[in-house]
Amino acid sequence: MGEHYRIAIVGSGPAGLSAAAHAAKLGLSHVLLEKTDHLSDTIHKYQKGKHVMATPSQLVLRADLEFEAGKRETVLGRWGSMAAAAGIAVRHHAEVRSITGTGDPIPGSVQAIISRKRDGSSETRELQRLAPPYRITLADGDSIIADTVVLAIGTQGNPNLMTCPGGDLPHVQYQLDDPGAYNDEHIFVIGGGDAGIENALGLAADAAHGNVVTIVNRSAEFSTAKDANVKALMAARDAGRITTMTGTTTRVIEPGWITLDTADGEVRARCDRIIARMGSAPPRAFVEACGVEFASSDRLAFPKLSATFESTAPGIHVVGALAGYPLIKHCMNQGHDVVEFINGNSALLPADEPILEARFAGLPGDRSVAEWLEFLRANVSILNEMSPLQMREFMLDSEARAYPAGTVIFERNAPGSSLFGIADGDVLVEIDPANPAVTVPLAAGTIFGEVGLISGRRRGATVRAGSDCIVEISRSAALKLMSAVPPAAREITRITTERSLLQIFKSGLTPADLVDVIAAARVETVRAGQAIIKEGETGDDIFIIRSGSMVVEKTIGGKPVFLSYVPAGSYSGEMAVIDGGPRTATVRAAVKSDVIRLPGEQFRALLAAKPGLLARLRDDMASRTRLNSFIESKKDSFGGVVEMYTGVANFLVDNGVGEATDVLLIDEKLCVGCDNCEKACADSHDGLSRLDREAGRTYAHLHVPTSCRHCEHPHCMADCPPNAIHRGPTGEVYIDDTCIGCGNCQRNCPYGVIRMDQVPPKKPWLLNWLLFGQGPGPGEPDRKWRYKHASKATEAPKKAIKCDMCTGQSGGPACVRACPTGAAIRVSPEQFLSVALLDRSDD
């Protein structure tokens, strides 16, 4: 039997460390378990000298440890000395393998753990929870007993381990801190992701070190790595500095040797060191095995927690990033709070209380924060299932507002991806753009704005307040809500389906008409390139594109010809329903898309009942048929033109134009390479250019430079800890001042348009350069000049920089304005991927 503690804290990041410091201050018996030999491994792994930011600035820090923005080394150094001074009992090299109760089985407390396999099948295991105290088993076989456990392990997870024989030998390592530390060694890097490639390149960078570096990848291609890394690797391979082995797995590791299975058979090679970078397993499986239940099976879901951070396993508390709070200050406050709660302080209000108070300030009805949260939870149907803690977190990302009757909440065609819930009163939706008097009321409890959220497109109708109070749910809060509360997700999907049908088909339909169709409707996710309709096949389902976009193609003269681009919010497949013939064209996804499939049978019944709808569909069909025959006629007379048109369209779709809202294109028949676009960009944005003209793909002299496409569902927004990326009033995706410089957006952008940089010093006035040669001249100053003129007093943090479409500049995008020849244009895909493209191919 191991030692018995009141609190065991697992993980020594900001949350765990702060919890331990508070436990030490209160004199509670505690132990802090850290798997490495140093505290706060995640921050330890930041690159040298990285500026660690302290946001949100208005949040009061109530932890016992101090924390302010500064260099990684400074932050870690202070924590280290303060942890020692506080008398925290740390146990290093203590990797936790399992946490199980030692008490009696808790009646009725059974957890279903679902594990999914690669082939798509899943297995359900049931776990009977046992009462505390808990036994914590460590990797070295030791165990510890604790009354309560604080899980503060973050979301990084553990690296995937080498499972082949010899994988536990000491020369197998899972991290590379300093590539310069090794000389004259035969080193194998296992894993061809970004981490592996970067490590291999680092080891081979300096030939003077004399390392023989080999990178081993399981698949034939380095498909999970970034393009730039793969290119650098290929260059290093061609230069003979690195050997690459693809389609290869490790069989046996022995001291000094490695045996590999390659496509051509077994290879045994000298090997002094193995660096395994095979990704990491998210900590979810471990956490679930402790008896902690997650909110849903969604990849983004967090554990279910009470207001005191207690999980479904009594006595196990979850704080920090694993609980859904990725920012350091939140983590430290929670570490403090959770120890207070465990110590019996039930009256403690969370540190975010003042923020929430401010959020509800000025609203009618004198309620406390807790009452407000309960009021919203009870009144807005999709929030019903939320826990008080979830509601708190939810409100941090959302707004509560009261709109006087008649106020416009949003206008038609305004960009916006937030969702609205009506807590009280009602709203009026203007369904006829021509006549604002025609409205449909929405009552309290329901939601609106969901089309903007789901499709990423502009608002479809103007909405006015009938009266009273509404919550605005930000895009990120809405996505979190949908992953945390499956019934809310289902409800949002149902409402979206119903409303998009009403909006697309209009023709006097009412929700009552659609009941059968909606009951039979299914939401399907389509991969990029996958066809939902194939030419010549039979089928009469109709598809509504919920998010993403589609391209329509027809085979003419044995070759696929591009017919049209179908954005989200449109429908496809109506011809077969009306004329009953086989499909006349292929419709495939331009990017990963969600479609609503409406079965033909129910839809035909609807058509029979609603002649207005039939007439409308016939109109749409007639215009589509006209387009088809126009292109077919062109094909007969100018085959080459249509082929070029198809080629250009497909090229643009392949380069992400299908998910763009606004993309910079350069006609290289006009571009003289003066780079005035880049200079204009830099000069209108703090001296940093957000576009790289020369880089990027080109087809038929049409060039897509490295520049933001302002995607409908921006990849960069996916994982922004301070939630600093927004869509602005003219549709631009921009990053605000709260950026902490973590680089997630840069990694998540598939088009490489985000850069991390610090704002350069101010340049002398342009005329000083023109007349006296002072300063670096127009455009982005070079590194040397920036370094020489950098302010020595304060260190400028590196932040994420991207195109903001020149918002706030009345002239529109500077790159386009400043192009002397008209080569640069910024367009939306609908503007460009149209028949007008045929004219371009004409010359």
Add this chain to the structure above:
Amino acid sequence: MATRARSTGKAVAAAPRDIAHSGFLAHRGGRWRKVALGLSALAIAVYALTDPQPRPNGGTATGYLLGSVGAALILWLSLIGLRKRIITTRAYSLKGWTSAHVYLGLSLIVVATLHSGFQLGFNVHGLAYLLMMIVVLSGLYGIAVYATLPAQLSANRNEATQPQMLEALRALDRQLDTAAQPLDKAEAELVRLSLERCDVGGGLWSRLTGRYPRCGNARARAAVQAIVDDRLRRGTPDARLTQILFLLERKDAALAQARRHIGLKTRLELWLYVHVPATFALLAALLAHVLSVFLYW
């Protein structure tokens, strides 16, 4: 969290912008071409319909009128250099400016010639006219270059950027360096020719003609080719030298691409080195011309 921009829900119209996919010559359906033709026609009409005595020249009323128009045009045309570099936030189109610059600049030939009344001499006035014609003709050459070279530049680039082209050359140099390690001194000297005596850009003449007669890589390649052929004839092929030759050939191709790129960019820019200094000389001569007319006539 922190300072979050609150969406107003208003449908803000995006700033108006030119999405017409047309070059500067066809800007707005050739609006400036029409203006320039109109201006020229007007100038000719004024010239033809007035009959100054004793004969047309710059000193008559018609002459002053045409001269003022011409001088104003020259001043305005020279401002494009500032317009290009001062990035303001209001709406403007540099493409529109270029279009106007081109067409109005060409109309200057008519306006200024009529202003002179075809009386030209070897004096400061004739100098101003000569400089103006140099500027206009170099500009005309610039239009021709802008119309033809970008497509070639794009085709030659083949999606590679200039830094990438140079990096490719450096990578080949590294490979050559590694591959040359086992060679004996005489052969290694040949590889050093390629590594050390190979100038990518070269002088202005080389850039314009695309001829690099002293190119170390070409010389190295010819010499190594001769050795490889010789060994092949004697039946003792040398794998190391064959590899070197292969690398030298690849470098040759990479050099050719980089040099074409640099040559095209040089040609796209070179005319500006005549056009812009001649403009400054013209402005000075114009000042002298105007001052001399009013002070000393």
